[in-house]
Amino acid sequence: MPLNAATEAARLSIAPMMDWTDRHCRRFHREISQHAFVYTEMVTAPALVRGGARHLLRFNPAEHPVALQIGGSDPAELATAAAMGADEGYDEINLNVGCPSDRVQSGCFGAVLMERPGLVADCVRAMIAAQPRPVTVKCRIGVDQQNPADVLPDFIARMGDAGLGHVIVHARKAWLSGLSPKENRDVPPLDYPLVERMKAEFPEMRISINGGIASLAEAEAFLARGLDGVMIGRAAYHTPMEILGAADGRIFGDARPPRAAHDVARAMIPHIEAHLAEGGRLHAVTRHMLGLFAGRPGARVWRRMLSEGAHEDGAGPELIEEALARIPEARAA
Structure with a gap:
């Protein structure tokens, strides 16, 4: 750069x-x-x-x-x-x-x-x-x-x-x-x-x-x-x-609309899949995503499902979709 x-x-x-x-x-x-x-x-x-x-x-x-x-x-x-x-x-x-x-x-x-x-x-x-x-x-x-x-x-x-x-x-x-x-x-x-x-x-x-x-x-x-x-x-x-x-x-004057939180979560799935394919654990990624819905409807459900489910053996990206299904979807302002 x-x-x-x-x-x-x-x-x-x-x-x-x-x-x-x-x-x-x-x-x-x-x-x-x-x-x-x-x-x-x-x-x-x-x-x-x-x-x-x-x-x-x-x-x-x-x-x-x-x-x-x-x-x-x-x-x-x-x-x-x-x-x-x-x-x-x-x-x-x-x-x-x-x-x-x-x-x-x-x-x-x-x-x-x-x-x-x-x-x-x-x-x-x-x-x-x-x-x-x-x-x-x-x-x-x-x-x-x-x-x-x-x-x-x-x-x-x-x-x-x-x-x-x-x-x-x-x-x-x-x-x-x-x-x-x-x-x-x-x-x-x-x-x-x-x-x-x-x-x-x-x-x-x-x-x-x-x-x-x-x-x-x-x-x-x-x-x-x-x-x-x-x-x-x-x-x-x-x-x-x-x-x-x-x-x-x-801050940067980018005219494109900001990404919605649901879209951000789904955009992480290929990264999660690659990490799991290397032998990694889901929690290593999702622990950083717990605040994605902070201050928004569904934040507590999101944190709980990821915190409890990501540690389980075999946990994969389907947990992301399951948690997202519980959260009202709205476009970012």
């Missing part, structure tokens, strides 16, 4: 989320929106380079535009992993400088790297030099006792000097001790104005905002105020039709 196309897709993206945004989830989201940027779960550079886990890069071409998120802190290793991602056909390579979990701290990557911006800049230079795809960084506004008003401008300036053109900022601090990863998604206060000031201070840098954004209207407001992109995580996962169903028209 050309750089300008990647830039356009980044107007609305779905956040990388561990255990959630796997290839089945990304394919499901792509059936709802043709334009939003989807991201992989974080894949560590050591797993790819030293562990031989190239299978973790697997994706379906139908997922495009799709970005690979990598975790690591060794410039040479990250360069090799980035090149592997480019060879696989990803549209963007993203470096994780935001995850606060104990595991990433012990491996010296994720949010702990906010304390080592010089090292991050070295990593970015190496990743850019190693392959042709755009490189981006997803970061926090700071960690622990850092003052975000001081830390974030310095961090972004260093990224620009390293050749980076796009930073995705989760507008919360990360507390590396005392809070769990789950609490780090909710407890530290959001500072949207700081991220907006960064766009004014660094107009040449593309800046996307992430954290706590729960509606398409909020995303539109951030774009109207000059930010280059909005990344949405849990809201897009739990209420995909509310976020992605109208995104192509409202």
Whole structure:
């Protein structure tokens, strides 16, 4: 995908989320929106380079535009992993400088790297030099006792000097001790104005905002105020039709009518059949589809039938049709 196309897709993206945004989830989201940027779960550079886990890069071409998120802190290793991602056909390579979990701290990557911006800049230079795809960084506004008003401008300036053109900022601090990863998604206060000031201070840098954004209207407001992109995580996962169903028209100007939820579910059946033919289980796909009818008539029936039935031996796509038959069918607005 050309750089300008990647830039356009980044107007609305779905956040990388561990255990959630796997290839089945990304394919499901792509059936709802043709334009939003989807991201992989974080894949560590050591797993790819030293562990031989190239299978973790697997994706379906139908997922495009799709970005690979990598975790690591060794410039040479990250360069090799980035090149592997480019060879696989990803549209963007993203470096994780935001995850606060104990595991990433012990491996010296994720949010702990906010304390080592010089090292991050070295990593970015190496990743850019190693392959042709755009490189981006997803970061926090700071960690622990850092003052975000001081830390974030310095961090972004260093990224620009390293050749980076796009930073995705989760507008919360990360507390590396005392809070769990789950609490780090909710407890530290959001500072949207700081991220907006960064766009004014660094107009040449593309800046996307992430954290706590729960509606398409909020995303539109951030774009109207000059930010280059909005990344949405849990809201897009739990209420995909509310976020992605109208995104192509409202965010990307696509005049085609949005897809109805029933049509989205049926469009997943060939993917489900292929997964089952490879020996997979139905639940691996349908667990990402539970929110398809969120807030709509039949939502509870849909969740119950998929949650209970998809785990059973021999469960197949007929469960989708059985559940859909119980839900009033209406065209998307």
